[in-house]
Amino acid sequence: MATAINQKQNFLKGIIKENPVFVMLLGMCPTLGVTSSAMNGLGMGIATLFVLLMSNIVVSLIKSQIPSKVRIPAFIIIIASFVTIVEMVLEAFIPFLYEQLGIFIPLIVVNCLILGRAEAFASKHNLLSSIIDALGMGIGFVIALTVLGATREILGSGSIFDIKFVSENANTFILFILPPGAFIALAYLAALFNRISIPTK
Amino acid sequence: MEYIIILIAAVFVNNIVLSQFLGICPFLGVSKKVSTSIGMSGAVLFVMTIATLVTYLLHQYILVPAGLDYLRTISFILVIAALVQMVEIMLKKVSPPLYQALGVFLPLITTNCAVLGVAILALGLENVSLLKAVFFAIANSIGFALAMILFSSIREHLELANIPEGMKGVPINLLVAGLLSLAFLGFTGLV
Numbered sequence: 001m002a003t004a005i006n007q008k009q010n011f012l013k014g015i016i017k018e019n020p021v022f023v024m025l026l027g028m029c030p031t032l033g034v035t036s037s038a039m040n041g042l043g044m045g046i047a048t049l050f051v052l053l054m055s056n057i058v059v060s061l062i063k064s065q066i067p068s069k070v071r072i073p074a075f076i077i078i079i080a081s082f083v084t085i086v087e088m089v090l091e092a093f094i095p096f097l098y099e100q101l102g103i104f105i106p107l108i109v110v111n112c113l114i115l116g117r118a119e120a121f122a123s124k125h126n127l128l129s130s131i132i133d134a135l136g137m138g139i140g141f142v143i144a145l146t147v148l149g150a151t152r153e154i155l156g157s158g159s160i161f162d163i164k165f166v167s168e169n170a171n172t173f174i175l176f177i178l179p180p181g182a183f184i185a186l187a188y189l190a191a192l193f194n195r196i197s198i199p200t201k
Numbered sequence: 202m203e204y205i206i207i208l209i210a211a212v213f214v215n216n217i218v219l220s221q222f223l224g225i226c227p228f229l230g231v232s233k234k235v236s237t238s239i240g241m242s243g244a245v246l247f248v249m250t251i252a253t254l255v256t257y258l259l260h261q262y263i264l265v266p267a268g269l270d271y272l273r274t275i276s277f278i279l280v281i282a283a284l285v286q287m288v289e290i291m292l293k294k295v296s297p298p299l300y301q302a303l304g305v306f307l308p309l310i311t312t313n314c315a316v317l318g319v320a321i322l323a324l325g326l327e328n329v330s331l332l333k334a335v336f337f338a339i340a341n342s343i344g345f346a347l348a349m350i351l352f353s354s355i356r357e358h359l360e361l362a363n364i365p366e367g368m369k370g371v372p373i374n375l376l377v378a379g380l381l382s383l384a385f386l387g388f389t390g391l392v
Contacts, residue, residue: 180380
């Protein structure tokens, strides 16, 4: 059954049809919490992509060794190990991003997206399918976070990836880099996504 | 006085859901009815307080003396997962009515980032002590309950509202959460 999966479809579903953020609403805490700028969104997305990919690989490789009764704790340990790696690497090499993302780095552990993919996909499929699934879902997550971050940054600070395109003392919608802006921007992006994706179904 | 400030800050100014974005999954997921959101808030209060108590002790007396600070994330999540399981088993035996009320919500809490988040945030408090950390957890769970109950009462009313096609479901809920968060922004500067 595993080989019968169309790999291209498997990859694309994470980006559009089952987009983790806009459609499935997984991993909402980091989505809303860190996306005050495009850079933060991208950084968080890539960190999550890495953890998701590695945990899917490991879970898929050792799935037959894990007794099904303790599979959830086992998955959590696997995920937590990779999160610890990410945490230490970021602290050592990209301290700026580490400061910005703060509490949300350790919280990648409880991102339902990662545990959800381990449980729903990697524990049932072979290595290749799991890798492709992780890449698709992860890239869908990166895109969603970057788009949301960019939207908020453009509206809220008048810049994108820290490149300012309005004058220093221009009035911007500061609301969008404040917490309520996260909810409001995501609400309209989700509505837009609904509008675009429904007719293609 | 210090404790009053912690309470006001956690409930209104830095509300855990509406301004720190922790615990969004249950906030959006189980807030359809006021009664379920009260159940969820009760379960969070219970687990968050115990989890913070245990993780604080673990951090202060095992991880720090042994120089294993980098194992914080992995050990905390394990402790919380085990704790939730234990609370569930104990409640079932000791207090069946409470188990009836909170039972379904307990397994969901393991992956509630508010619990892990508060456990980690509590360690960063000024002059942190055991009492302060636990009080911080209680204050935050009150903040969670407030946000949750307000949001679910609005959602109950929304059921009857006439909403444009594209905004139905997720977008309108997020928009409501945004407005609620905007209202809480008014508390900025209170402490």
